[in-house]
Amino acid sequence: MVEIKSASPDEPRRSPTDLLSIGEIVRRTGVAASALHFYERRGLIHSERSSGGHRLYPRHVERRIAIIQTAKRLGIPLTEVAEQFEALPEDRMPSLRDWNRLNASWRGQLAARQLELERLETEMNQCIGCGCVSLGSCRVINPNDALAAQGAGAVLLTPITPGEIDAEEIDAEEIDAEHNT
Known part of the structure; x- marks a missing residue:
């Protein structure tokens, strides 16, 4: 039979292999028992x-829970x-080396997400007050716009029916010259 020990300040320091009740894990980690059951499943x-x-x-499960929460x-x-x-052993606490491996693995993903958020922020800032006359040419709403290479905002000022002009043949300077005459 496994003995359940209660945690108290008067107790000697525990070993990472000591067994803790679910209530103790909940109290020490702040994670709900239902979440612990889910993680276990x-x-x-x-x-x-x-x-x-x-x-x-x-007791070393606390470290795994901390990594999960992070x-x-x-x-x-x-x-x-x-x-x-x-890749982590189940019978011991993840080490600093284990954490560094996890950290390196996730750092690249975070950097990619950060770049994507910065790109979206830039697009959003460029969009504010840009003078778009049509949401059809907006870089934020319509990122795959065929005329995006011509610049953001209102590239074509006159309405064009579909099929009238091939987007690859459009030259922005020609369009500007046409509308300024």
Whole structure:
């Protein structure tokens, strides 16, 4: 039978292999019991059972939960966390080396997302007050616009019926000259 120990300030320091009740894990991590059950079903954390059938978690599970919560804040999907956790040993706390490997893996994704957000912000800032006369040519609303290479905003000022002009043949200077005469 596994003994459940209660945490108190008078207790000696615990070992990472000590088993903690689900209530203790909830209290120490701030993660709901239902989330712990979910993580366990997904294979992200593991528990043992007491003779009474209660879940008992090795203390090092707290570190895995902290990594899961960090990944969640970073927008890393749980499926990817599970893939990364496959390389971690289940019988010990993830080490600094393990964390650095995870961090390196996720850093590239975060940098790519940051660049995408900066690009969207730039497009949004360029859009404000640009004078678009048509949402059909807006770089934010219509990013795949055939005339996007000609510049943002109102590239064509006269309406054109579909098929009348091939977008690849349009020269912005010719259009500007035509409308300024």
